[in-house]
Every structure is written in structure tokens, then in C-alpha cells.
Amino acid sequence: MALSQTDETELLVPLHAGVTEEPRWQTFLRRMQRRLLADHVAIIIGLDGVSIRSASMWVAGRDYRFEEEKFARLATLDPTPFHRLRPERVYTMAEFLQPGDHEHDTYRREYLEPLAVGHARLMRVKGPRRSNLWFTAVRGGSDFSATDGALISSLAPHLGVALRSLAHIEQLVLASTMQADVLRRAGLGWTVLDAHSEELATSGSGLEDPTAFASMRIEPPEWRPATMPPPAAMQLVSDPPSAGTAAATALCESYELTAQEARLALALAAGRSVVEAAEALSLSLESARTYLKRIFAKTGTHGQVDLVRLILTGPERLA
Known part of the structure; x- marks a missing residue:
């Protein structure tokens, strides 16, 4: 018929x-x-x-x-x-x-x-x-x-x-959801802008306190969007893992850190100095330095820069 x-x-x-x-x-x-x-x-x-x-x-x-x-x-x-x-x-x-x-x-x-x-x-x-x-x-x-x-x-x-x-x-939604989850766990996100700085799309990664740290031009894609202006720039944002996230638990499990040591390590990874981290965690500077020495020993790192690199690039960030 x-x-x-x-x-x-x-x-x-x-x-x-x-x-x-x-x-x-x-x-x-x-x-x-x-x-x-x-x-x-x-x-x-x-x-x-x-x-x-x-x-x-x-x-x-x-x-x-x-x-x-x-x-x-x-x-x-x-x-x-x-x-x-x-x-x-x-x-x-x-x-x-x-x-x-x-x-x-x-x-x-x-x-x-x-x-x-x-x-x-x-x-x-x-x-x-x-x-x-x-x-x-x-x-x-x-x-x-x-x-x-x-x-x-x-x-x-x-x-x-x-x-x-x-x-x-459903395949596209699954891929998008998984990508957004990985970015959220890593404390990263992105926003795509058109030539007039109007938002076209965002990772929607659900960051609590995002900070823009890079902007870059986007070369015109091989395909041209039919329902929106072409993308012109991408802005990257970061929200390093905080002491209140699952990252602290992951650090404790991976390196046998105490809860206080994990919180201190994450505070340093968020960009704070040892003095600022000690004040935020209600620690004396001497105690913070003692904890830091233990953290270096347990994680096998050789200084604050090495420790931050480990936290920001290791799998614990995705916890």
C-alpha cells in the first residue's frame, strides 16, 4: 500500500x-x-x-x-x-x-x-x-x-x-556525557564562541569555581554549521580539585596519605602557597611543612612543583 x-x-x-x-x-x-x-x-x-x-x-x-x-x-x-x-x-x-x-x-x-x-x-x-x-x-x-x-x-x-x-x-549523547564527565572530574571545561564572542556551545562540565586560563582561535572547520555562526574561538577554564572532592579520598587510597595531608596537597594543587594553604586548613606553618615532607616521601615527589604536576596529571584527578 x-x-x-x-x-x-x-x-x-x-x-x-x-x-x-x-x-x-x-x-x-x-x-x-x-x-x-x-x-x-x-x-x-x-x-x-x-x-x-x-x-x-x-x-x-x-x-x-x-x-x-x-x-x-x-x-x-x-x-x-x-x-x-x-x-x-x-x-x-x-x-x-x-x-x-x-x-x-x-x-x-x-x-x-x-x-x-x-x-x-x-x-x-x-x-x-x-x-x-x-x-x-x-x-x-x-x-x-x-x-x-x-x-x-x-x-x-x-x-x-x-x-x-x-x-x-543516543550514541552522540553518550559520547557527549562521557566527555563532559571526564572534563568535570579533571576540573576542565571549554566554551566555543563566534566572531562576536557569543557563546555557541559549552562542555557543561559543572565546575564549581571555573577560572578562564586560555583562549585560542579556531580555524574554520571543514564542515560549515548550517544553523549557527561558524566558531571563531575557544575559551578554556579550569577548576582544580578541592579538598572537599573525591580527589582527596583517591589521594589517601593511592599514596596512604592522611586526610589532612590530602587536603594540604590539593590546596597546593589549587594554586595556593604553603602559607595560604596552612591558613585555609587552620594549620601552623611548621605543621604544614612537616606534613609536606611526609607527602613528598609518600608520593615519591621531589618538591612542590613535582607534587602539583602529579596531582594535576594523575588519575586521582579523575576520581
Whole structure:
């Protein structure tokens, strides 16, 4: 079945835009529910080898998940072989329920009928990295028509594009999140500016007391942004680890420092002199110098500069 011009506007546009909608695909699902006269429609996304009960689901209409708690044991009798469905083929619920099979009859009588689930259509679409998308539609009254099934089937390639788009977005978000976490742990951050010093992007590293320490020009990238001015400069900021962070615990564990020794070492790494660090930690200068000698011995460093280098470049900074 070829999609009509109306279908392309009413269904395909919200399907592809729904990847960034919150909750995802709500407009598309609501329109599909009306189009199919369904009680429930859903997009389910999960991985090969992982139970469908653990998959992500977006729903329009009746959400059976809130009622399944009453039938938790019976839900496990669901005979639908979700992960073995042939991709892009539309299945009916009746294909999985064999009359005379005790478990299937129990599932129908004690689970589907109380939930008023009479008929269903189900289609699976394969995606990247072991991902799957299932589209489901459920009715409690009359069965779906052949036209309904053909409409669902015609959406298969577009659901595949939506799944691949979501996978790409999630990969970018994961990479961005991990990069931001590493920068935050290292006490570093960046901001990209345009030629008018307007902010275009930032690492969002969540630094508590950032201090700008370098600015540099950015050569025009090979790709030109289409939705923003080209980047012109990058500003780097730093927030050295403080005595109140997990870095202190990491130093204690790595070099067998006492808590006070770790706090002193981190104060020096933050740029304070021995005098300033002693005052901040309520230590006498003599005590601070004694602690410092012990720190040098335990860390194998040969002076304050060497100690600061160790802290700012070692893995403890990422604690």
C-alpha cells in the first residue's frame, strides 16, 4: 500500500520529528491510534536477547503496563516470540495463540479478556547494534482490516529510519556525557564562541569555581554549521580539585596519605602557597611543612612543583 499525500503529512512528519519529541513519538502515536481506531498503540524498542518487559515503550491510548501488575504471573505466559518475528511482516495476535494449548488458553481467558484485548497487530523492525523496534496496535472490539495491516506494513522503512536516527542521537549523547564527565572530574571545561564572542556551545562540565586560563582561535572547520555562526574561538577554564572532592579520598587510597595531608596537597594543587594553604586548613606553618615532607616521601615527589604536576596529571584527578 502506497502512503497517500495526507499520510505523509499526518503520519510521516510526526514519525520522523518524534525522535526529538518529549515524550517521544506522541503525536505520531496519537494519530495512528485515531487512524486505526485502536484502544492502544505503542512503539517498543529493545535489544536482542533482552526481555521485552525491560524494553523502552511509548504509548498512546490505554497503557496496559499499569494494569499488568495485577496479572504479573500471567503476563509471563505471553507466547509472542517478539525477537523471532520476521522483520517488517505484520502479525496478528491469533497467529501466536493455539487453541487447546493450556497455557495459551489460560493467557487468553485470565489475562487478555480481563484487559479487553481482543485483536492486535504487531510488526518488528531491525536496527543497528542489536536494536529492535516493535509497533503494536490493540483493539477490544472488531478486528483490524486488511487496509489497517497494509498501512502498518507501509510504515516499516520509515520506522527503521526513526530507529536509526534514535540510535545515532543516543550514541552522540553518550559520547557527549562521557566527555563532559571526564572534563568535570579533571576540573576542565571549554566554551566555543563566534566572531562576536557569543557563546555557541559549552562542555557543561559543572565546575564549581571555573577560572578562564586560555583562549585560542579556531580555524574554520571543514564542515560549515548550517544553523549557527561558524566558531571563531575557544575559551578554556579550569577548576582544580578541592579538598572537599573525591580527589582527596583517591589521594589517601593511592599514596596512604592522611586526610589532612590530602587536603594540604590539593590546596597546593589549587594554586595556593604553603602559607595560604596552612591558613585555609587552620594549620601552623611548621605543621604544614612537616606534613609536606611526609607527602613528598609518600608520593615519591621531589618538591612542590613535582607534587602539583602529579596531582594535576594523575588519575586521582579523575576520581
